[in-house]
Amino acid sequence: MLLDRSFELARKAEEIDALAAKRKNVIASDQMIEGEYPIFVDRTSGAYFWDVDGNRYLDFFLSYGTVVLGHADRDVDDQVIAEIRKGFATGLSKPVQTELVSELLEVIPGAEMAMLMKTGSDATGAAVRLSRSFTGRDRVARFGYNGWHDWCAQWDHGIPRATRDLVHTFAYNDLDSLRALFERHPGEIACVVMMPFEVEPPAPGFLEGVRELTRAHGALLVLDEMRSGFRMALGGAQEYFGVTADLATFSKAFANGYAISALTGRAEVLRRLDRVHISSTFYANSDAMAAALATLRKLRSGPHLERIHTLGSRLQDGLRELTDKYAAPVEVVGHPPMPFLDFRLGSEEENQAAKRSFYTETIRAGVFFHPNHHWFVCAATTEEDIDTAIEAARGGFEALVRDGYTGAVRSGEAAR
Ligand SMILES: Cc1ncc(COP(=O)(O)O)c(C=O)c1O
Structure with missing residues (x-):
């Protein structure tokens, strides 16, 4: 070629x-x-x-999996163009935000509230900060790729040792490796953040076992549904595998390629936003919200x-x-x-x-x-x-x- x-x-x-x-x-x-x-x-x-x-x-490849309906989907793009023409950058809320959150809560298991952001790393980072605030603990156990922020970056360079030392990885389909972390750091792990699977499917009982371990140790379970959300099922891996997390993070297929992410989950955790700093100038922009709403509605309208x-x-x-x-x-x-x-x-x-x-x-x-x-x-x-x-x-x-x-x-x- x-x-x-x-x-x-x-x-x-x-x-x-x-x-x-x-x-x-x-x-x-x-x-x-x-x-x-x-x-x-x-x-x-x-x-x-x-x-x-x-x-x-x-x-x-589909833009790292963001494109779920197909590239340049007319039904989605037309809604975005209409939103842009009406004005999408106001810094205030547009009605589409509440419409989107409300429809999102209808499809995501365990979602009592949701927060809209821009990137996947925004959503996983917010989940960790809220979990730390909610539990009063500092340590995090994690599996898979969860973004580029300090708490989970793949390479050590540029990350303070103190930050790295608070985050522990565990092996997939190996409950003992997670159990060992809880035993080594009793009462210190705020949350377990994990992709529901990467390539290898979950062994029978594995996700349920993680759910039980987190409950038993007072930690929150955060499912990172960036790749599985709106692709494995409308309600993501939570629906597909029948496991409900405390928090779940979404982006990618959520808006068929437009930049938006969401953190969903228990209201009592998300209400912690009143004392946790998470904000960005562009979170209020409604162009990608229009895309997400159109994508969600189209996904719901047919098989x-x-x-x-x-x-x-x-x-x-x-x-x-x-x-x-x-x-x-x-x-x-x-x-x-x-x-x-x-x-x-x-x-x-x-x-x-x-x-x-x-x-x-x-x-x-x-x-x-x-x-x-x-x-x-x-x-x-x-x-x-x-x-x-x-x-x-x-x-x-x-x-x-x-x-x-x-x-x-x-x-x-x-x-x-
Ligand atoms: C499972 C998972 N979590 C988090 C992220 C981070 O998302 P972003 O690249 O939008 O920050 C990705 C991105 O590939 C991902 O696949």
Whole structure:
């Protein structure tokens, strides 16, 4: 694929744009397959986007999962445009704010109140601060990616030791590792903040066990539903797995791509806002609220999420047939709306080399699978699109055979 314009723009951006200069919190070239993936996008529509060189891609990245209905959804965008035309930046409340919160409470389990913010990190950060205030405790136990703020940043640089020392990670599907934290710090853990799952599904009883442990130790349970919310089910993983947290955080699919997040949960915790400082100039802007309301109403109006599950299953089934057929050292993992391929060669270097073979084929076939982040399916995808994606993957698996990466994953070979 010709990517000249993308690379030309990237070279220019890297000189002047600190985020574009290969930082890992944008789609860094080292997360993709160097030289093969587009960098600059021109336009989007439905399940597709076009890069600045005119290449079209079937999108399974969907802006980190924010796009749930499809790119540039008219029903959502029209509401946003109408809100913008009426005036969206007033610093005061617009009626859409109360309408949105009220509809949000109807669909999110355990949501007695909600607070609207802008980013996912805003919401998880607010959940932690409120939990600390509510419980009078300082420590936090957490699992998964929860944002970039001091309490949960992935890298230590720039974070004071004192802040880091108050936050403890635990292992997924391992209740003992969480229990050990509670035993080591009795009466000190304010909350457990966790993604309900990342790639590996919850083992039977695991989420319920976390719920019991938090209750038993007087800590709050905060489910970070940034990826699972409005995708696994309308009421997120709480509805899907039948576990209710004290607080839950949402963003991404909430507004089909517009910047908004929400913290929902028990009123007595959220009422702590009267003594906890959480505020931002742009929280009152109503453009993204209009987007969230339109997205929520559209998701409620038809079987869009069911369709996403069906399409995701079709993709996973097709990929599983191929991993069997080509004896690929790869396992199809994740829930159907958020599938992924887990490469299981001996070492990380071999995995990266095999990924290069596989994903070079799929991206050249015009299918945008992210090599290092799980994928997402949106409602604008069609059955034919899924079949196209499976065919592209066939090319990827043939490349694995060609390059000598074979040897099926043996059952019992646990990944993560
Ligand atoms: C599970 C989860 N929590 C929190 C965040 C942080 O959200 P944001 O990047 O909008 O700050 C993300 C973002 O990817 C996420 O996936």
